[in-house]
Amino acid sequence: xxxxxxxxxxxxRLLTTADEMAPFLTDxxxxxxxxxxxxxxxxxxxxxxxxxxWCARHGVAVxxxxxxxxxxxxxxxxxxxxxxxxxxxxxxxxxDVDAVNGTLTVDAGVTLLEVQxxxxxxxxxxxxxxxxxxxxxxxxxxxxNAGGVQVLRHGxxxxxxxxxxxxxxxxxxxxxxxGLRKDNTGYDLRDLFxxxxxxxxVITGAVLKMVPAPATQRAAFVAVPTPxxxxxxxxxxxxxxxxxxTACELMSDACIALVERHVExxxxxxxxxxxxxxxxxxxxxxxxxxANPALExxxxxxxxxxxxxxxxxxxxxxxxxxxxxxREDISxxxxxxxxTIKHDIALPISRIADFIETTxxxxxxxxxxxxxxxxxxxxxxxxxxxxxPPAGARSAQDRQDFxxxxxxxxxxxxxxxxxxxxxxxxxxxLGVLRRDEAAVYRSPVEQRLMQAIKQALxxxxxxxxxKVL
Amino acid sequence: xxxxxxxxxxxxRLLTTADEMAPFLTDxxxxxxxxxxxxxxxxxxxxxxxxxxWCARHGVAVxxxxxxxxxxxxxxxxxxxxxxxxxxxxxxxxxDVDAVNGTLTVDAGVTLLEVQxxxxxxxxxxxxxxxxxxxxxxxxxxxxNAGGVQVLRHGxxxxxxxxxxxxxxxxxxxxxxxGLRKDNTGYDLRDLFxxxxxxxxVITGAVLKMVPAPATQRAAFVAVPTPxxxxxxxxxxxxxxxxxxTACELMSDACIALVERHVExxxxxxxxxxxxxxxxxxxxxxxxxxANPALExxxxxxxxxxxxxxxxxxxxxxxxxxxxxxREDISxxxxxxxxTIKHDIALPISRIADFIETTxxxxxxxxxxxxxxxxxxxxxxxxxxxxxPPAGARSAQDRQDFxxxxxxxxxxxxxxxxxxxxxxxxxxxLGVLRRDEAAVYRSPVEQRLMQAIKQALxxxxxxxxxKVL
Numbered sequence: 001x002x003x004x005x006x007x008x009x010x011x012x013r014l015l016t017t018a019d020e021m022a023p024f025l026t027d028x029x030x031x032x033x034x035x036x037x038x039x040x041x042x043x044x045x046x047x048x049x050x051x052x053x054w055c056a057r058h059g060v061a062v063x064x065x066x067x068x069x070x071x072x073x074x075x076x077x078x079x080x081x082x083x084x085x086x087x088x089x090x091x092x093x094x095x096d097v098d099a100v101n102g103t104l105t106v107d108a109g110v111t112l113l114e115v116q117x118x119x120x121x122x123x124x125x126x127x128x129x130x131x132x133x134x135x136x137x138x139x140x141x142x143x144x145n146a147g148g149v150q151v152l153r154h155g156x157x158x159x160x161x162x163x164x165x166x167x168x169x170x171x172x173x174x175x176x177x178x179g180l181r182k183d184n185t186g187y188d189l190r191d192l193f194x195x196x197x198x199x200x201x202v203i204t205g206a207v208l209k210m211v212p213a214p215a216t217q218r219a220a221f222v223a224v225p226t227p228x229x230x231x232x233x234x235x236x237x238x239x240x241x242x243x244x245x246t247a248c249e250l251m252s253d254a255c256i257a258l259v260e261r262h263v264e265x266x267x268x269x270x271x272x273x274x275x276x277x278x279x280x281x282x283x284x285x286x287x288x289x290x291a292n293p294a295l296e297x298x299x300x301x302x303x304x305x306x307x308x309x310x311x312x313x314x315x316x317x318x319x320x321x322x323x324x325x326x327r328e329d330i331s332x333x334x335x336x337x338x339x340t341i342k343h344d345i346a347l348p349i350s351r352i353a354d355f356i357e358t359t360x361x362x363x364x365x366x367x368x369x370x371x372x373x374x375x376x377x378x379x380x381x382x383x384x385x386x387x388x389p390p391a392g393a394r395s396a397q398d399r400q401d402f403x404x405x406x407x408x409x410x411x412x413x414x415x416x417x418x419x420x421x422x423x424x425x426x427x428x429x430l431g432v433l434r435r436d437e438a439a440v441y442r443s444p445v446e447q448r449l450m451q452a453i454k455q456a457l458x459x460x461x462x463x464x465x466x467k468v469l
Numbered sequence: 470x471x472x473x474x475x476x477x478x479x480x481x482r483l484l485t486t487a488d489e490m491a492p493f494l495t496d497x498x499x500x501x502x503x504x505x506x507x508x509x510x511x512x513x514x515x516x517x518x519x520x521x522x523w524c525a526r527h528g529v530a531v532x533x534x535x536x537x538x539x540x541x542x543x544x545x546x547x548x549x550x551x552x553x554x555x556x557x558x559x560x561x562x563x564x565d566v567d568a569v570n571g572t573l574t575v576d577a578g579v580t581l582l583e584v585q586x587x588x589x590x591x592x593x594x595x596x597x598x599x600x601x602x603x604x605x606x607x608x609x610x611x612x613x614n615a616g617g618v619q620v621l622r623h624g625x626x627x628x629x630x631x632x633x634x635x636x637x638x639x640x641x642x643x644x645x646x647x648g649l650r651k652d653n654t655g656y657d658l659r660d661l662f663x664x665x666x667x668x669x670x671v672i673t674g675a676v677l678k679m680v681p682a683p684a685t686q687r688a689a690f691v692a693v694p695t696p697x698x699x700x701x702x703x704x705x706x707x708x709x710x711x712x713x714x715t716a717c718e719l720m721s722d723a724c725i726a727l728v729e730r731h732v733e734x735x736x737x738x739x740x741x742x743x744x745x746x747x748x749x750x751x752x753x754x755x756x757x758x759x760a761n762p763a764l765e766x767x768x769x770x771x772x773x774x775x776x777x778x779x780x781x782x783x784x785x786x787x788x789x790x791x792x793x794x795x796r797e798d799i800s801x802x803x804x805x806x807x808x809t810i811k812h813d814i815a816l817p818i819s820r821i822a823d824f825i826e827t828t829x830x831x832x833x834x835x836x837x838x839x840x841x842x843x844x845x846x847x848x849x850x851x852x853x854x855x856x857x858p859p860a861g862a863r864s865a866q867d868r869q870d871f872x873x874x875x876x877x878x879x880x881x882x883x884x885x886x887x888x889x890x891x892x893x894x895x896x897x898x899l900g901v902l903r904r905d906e907a908a909v910y911r912s913p914v915e916q917r918l919m920q921a922i923k924q925a926l927x928x929x930x931x932x933x934x935x936k937v938l
Contacts, residue, residue: 059695100704100819154653172914180848182625182815182895184614186908186937187919191660195653212711228690235569241475242681242754243712255721259912285711285763296756346651380650381570438654445641449926450656454923455662457918468655 001037001082006054009279012042023078023083024065028135032073032432036063037468041090044107045165045173047315048086052202053171055084056288062086064198067111068425069132072431073344074144074197074467083465086202087194088139095205103162103179104208110137115208126209127154128245131331145195147427149327149453151281152379153246154211160193160245165205166193169458179207192453197429198464200457202340214246218292219323220299223310226458227353230278232307233298234349234378237280240298244291247281248379253377255330262333266326269312278308278378279327325376334373334388335339339399341406343415344434346426352381359385359416366412370392382426385413410437430468439469452457470506470551475523480516481559484508493534495548500903501542504550505532511561513576515640517555519936520859522640524553530931531533531555533667535609536580538601539809541900542626543613543666543936550836552678555671557608559662563587564674565889569745572631572648573677577608584677593679596623608672612616614664620794621848622715622752623680625896627663634674635662638927650870665896667933669926683752688792689768689852692779696822701776701848702767703818706749709767714752716894719849724799731802735795738781747777747847748796777819796844803842803857808868810856810875813903815895818850826888828885835881836874838862851895854882872938879906899937908938 015021017040037060042048052299055062061083065075077083091109098104099122106115108372112133119126128141130148142145142164144159152371154160163178166189176190193201224230230250237245253275259266280298284291295313302308314320334340348354360372369390376383389402414424418441425434439447447469454461454469476483484490485507489727496501506529511517524531530552534544546552547785560578567573568591575584581602588595598609600615608613610761611633615626623629630645645659693699699719706714722744728735751764765781771777803809818822823850829841838859845852856878883893887910892905908916916938923930923938 024660046818089772098817101817103817110490118891145657147651151650155628158657168914174914175912175919176792176915178890179817180614180815180890180895181620181818182846182851183892184896184898185892185903186656186915187669187912187922188614188627188660188664188898188920189915191657192922195657199757200656203686214711225919231569238681240754246752279638285709285713306709344755346649348567348570348572348648349650350567377651383652421647421649422656423647423649423652425654426649427653429653430655434654442655444642445637446645446655446658447640449637449658453596453656454662457919458525 001058001060006040006051010040010042011047012040015039015041018076024087026066026395027073027076028069028290029071032076034077034079034084036077036083037081037299039085039087041087042443043090043321045167045267048167048202049171049173051086052167052169053083054458055169056169056464057170059462060084063086063200063464064143066109066115066137066143067135067383069136070140070431071428072433074429074431075140078466088204090436091204097122099123101179102210104210104232105177106138106180106206106208108204108206109137110448112136112138112141118211120213122210123213124323126160126208126210127214128157128160131328136251138152140207141205142194143197144368144429147376147377147380147382149247149249151377152248153243158191160209161190161194162199162207162209163207164190164203166201166203168201169463170458176182177205177207197431197468199468200455200463212285214285216284217256217320218282218295219314219320220280220295220324220325221269222278222299222302222308222310223270223272224276224278224308227276227356229307230276230378231276231353232347233302235300236307237298238293239408241291243284244282244284245280246283247279248277249327249376250378251277251327251375254371255373257328257457258333258337258373259329262336263329266329267325272308272310274309278325330373330375334386337388338394339389339402341387341409343410343413343425344412344428345422346380346382346423347380347420347422351420351422352383355416355420359413363409363412415439415463432467435468470527470529472507473510475520478519479509479511481509481511483509487630491535493556496542496545497538498540501545503546503548505546505552506550506553506673508557509909513558514636516541517636517671517673518642520553520555521638523634524931525638525640525929527551528929528931530934531671532933533612533671535555535578535606536601536604538605539609539613539900540897543898543900544609547935557606557673560673566591567648568592568646573679574646575607575675575677577673577675578606581605581607583611583840586681589682592633592680592682593683595629595677596628597629600797605793606795607675607677611663611672611675612666616846616847616849616851618716618718620846621717622712627660628677630659630663630675630678631674631678633659633662633672635672636901637670638929638932645817646674646676651883664681666874666900666937668923668937669932681754683754684754686789687751687764688783688789689749689764690738690750691747691768691771691777693742693777695743695748696745696825698776698824698848699745699820701773702747705771705776706767709763710751713751714749715752716748718748718796718845719847720746720796720799720844721841722747723840725795725800725841727806727842728795728798729772731805734799738792739779741779750794763804780794799842799844803855806857807863808858808871810878812854812879812880812882813895813897814854814887814891814893815849815851816886816891820889821847821850821852821893824885824889828882832878832881834860867893901936904937
């Protein structure tokens with residue numbers, strides 16, 4: 001392939017040696033490894049357009065990549081070695097900050113942490129927050145419609161984006177960088193590109209929505225006997241606290257035990273262990289001196305009604321951070337126990353308790369030695385219904401035996417999700433990991449509609465092939 | 470045309486006489502009148518699919534209609550008499566109420582008021598609210614991505630919809646009725662159909678999001694010297710009140726004078742007139758006893774800083790309603806003054822004051838006798854920058870002279886909007902009214918993307934032809 005013509009018009013970098021390319025060709029979990037013709041790191045949208053046009057002319061597939069922190073293999077090329085890895089990592093400009101409009105305009109390659117910092121510098125909050133925020137890019141967050149821990153109050157990445165800039169499959173720049181709360185001038189291209197994981201075009205820039213920064217924050221860590229009780233606590237908290245409730249997370253005792261094992265400073269902040277815990281966060285505006293006593297009332301009422309058995313409230317920023325860390329450190333602590341079979345599912349909130357109880361019982365009956373590590377964003381109906389190998393099973397054979405269960409376990413869990421009107425892919429994207437399974441649960445009508453859109457916007461089929469559809 | 474084969478499988482009604490059809494063929498403002506082969510009123514989604522399949526087979530265009538309250542002619546057929554008017558007005562079931570999940574599942578033909586009532590019966594709030602709510606249908610609200618007076622806090626219709634049921638152009642039912650906060654299992658078909666005004670398919674049902682009902686509400690009516698001061702008040706209110714600020718509306722003194730002239734009970738609630746007024750609404754959850762004093766502090770501070778010159782706070786529900794009515798009655802009061810040249814525009818909030826001042830001065834210099842009636846949703850950047858004929862100009866010739874100005878005035882205003890990164894269509898839809906103008910301001914890339922989608926999902930071009938694109 002004649003890479004010189006690609007290099008000619010490119011202002012950014014083109015990496016072609018195996019060493020240079022290696023970091024881009026394996027996902028950070030080490031689950032997928034691919035090959036590429038080259039890695040292009042363009043400097044701006046016009047530069048991306050140049051790359052995509054070159055690919056279109058030469059029939060070369062394009063795999064866009066942000067921070068390479070995805071969990072579903074959506075940013076890893078296949079093994080053919082004939083695709084171009086398009087890294088947005090050099091596109092890191094904060095293009096504009098409009099504090100009065102409450103908007104930030106940024107390049108796709110800006111990390112989520114940098115976006116948060118830019119909002120903070122403007123006296124505002126960019127409320128998207130997730131574990132990989134130091135490395136993941138806003139372009140990747142939008143391409144996968146990322147979720148995280150503030151969705152209950154502020155929505156997914158989609159709800160935090162007002163406008164997009166996208167390089168189409170034809171290598172044209174679509175300038176949809178509008179910073180407007182209302183705009184009905186045609187089809188919603190923005191939301192079509194968001195969540196399409198680079199299969200319809202490459203997101204190169206975005207207008208993001210900032211919200212007022214909270215004046216006060218406080219957290220509660222609550223022991224609850226069952227998922228059903230956790231749900232009752234959520235309802236009570238929502239009814240009482242309204243918009244001041246900004247996070248509601250659920251985790252089983254097994255999760256906290258793992259964190260205590262693998263994180264030095266971590267310890268359960270309550271006297272007695274409980275099968276389940278709920279983490280609540282409230283964020284107050286300057287005016288609501290009422291939120292703190294209200295949270296206390298919620299906890300008192302929950303204790304009286306036996307929806308909760310114990311609770312602790314943060315009384316300092318350090319305590320607030322320590323309580324959050326118990327929740328945030330679950331994923332890595334589980335990773336330290338060996339391979340993980342992950343499920344990133346969403347359910348109608350009214351079906352969650354039934355799902356957890358039924359499905360846990362079924363899986364434990366089938367595989368009594370496996371360990372369930374169940375946690376997630378209760379307020380959004382989003383569970384990470386994860387599975388770890390038996391304690392102490394660390395040999396290569398153990399690993400192989402465990403991973404052989406991935407497909408049947410996925411099917412069991414996802415069937416239970418589908419039966420309850422849920423989603424098998426909530427916030428991590430389909431990538432290659434969930435692509436085939438998503439097709440199993442998708443209706444033929446829906447499949448046809450999506451294929452028609454893919455065909456319309458990427459007729460050559462060169463945009464991140466093998467992902468999503 | 471052989472209507473018998475259409476009638477055969479239809480469980481709903483088919484209207485074919487001129488008298489029966491008349492109410493469906495003219496919009497409620499009387500601005501557009503069309504003709505139709507027949508008016509079909511199906512009973513459910515399968516019935517709609519039957520109608521659409523029949524139309525596809527016979528090459529008959531379909532014009533979907535909800536409450537026929539649109540302002541842009543999107544639900545009126547053309548004059549060919551060869552289209553089928555598809556009225557969703559008999560599809561009025563509330564299919565499901567899930568209070569724990571916070572969702573309602575409804576037929577497209579349920580009126581917005583009925584949706585609000587169903588949410589209220591479940592102890593929740595459905596926060597979409599607009600003037601036509603007694604007659605407009607939720608299907609129409611979604612097809613146009615309607616806005617209204619609570620967008621500042623709760624978003625447009627799009628943000629209040631979790632799932633859709635749509636009959637495609639091929640006459641298939643797409644069941645996307647998912648009640649999930651997170652779902653990333655492919656392209657965002659939901660948001661593509663929302664706002665597409667029936668040109669890609671017919672919305673037949675929806676899963677809607679309810680929010681916690683506010684425990685308290687209060688309104689303030691504030692005199693401000695300039696749009697710039699109004700903006701400063703908005704910033705102050707947002708920073709102090711956060712999510713408790715649920716509406717922020719702007720109106721000129723001319724608006725209030727019109728309401729006082731045409732609505733018996735209406736009167737300015739302040740001693741002295743002011744060039745501009747801001748209406749603020751706060752909604753409190755059960756806990757925030759802090760919101761009321763905080764609103765008072767905001768007003769005191771605004772008065773001190775001379776961003777406001779006077780203010781009144783509602784102290785009863787009757788006063789709250791009376792203050793809201795001053796804002797809500799502007800449109801009808803303006804209608805009583807003769808024809809209106811409407812502009813439904815959105816701007817970055819940071820550009821609004823400059824836009825109003827500059828554009829008003831320009832228009833008044835060009836047409837000193839015209840009357841500007843400027844009001845809107847300041848918090849969303851959405852203005853109804855409307856124009857009335859000179860006072861007392863009521864003859865047929867006056868009307869004709871005035872309406873001859875529509876096209877040049879539209880162009881002047883919309884050029885000013887486009888120059889500031891705004892939108893010429895914020896919340897009323899494009900329909901036929903704004904279709905051609907939208908094309909003027911749309912980039913060729915965007916036009917091609919939208920046409921590709923239209924072609925992909927409606928290859929015969931039979932879904933609401935002549936609208937949007």
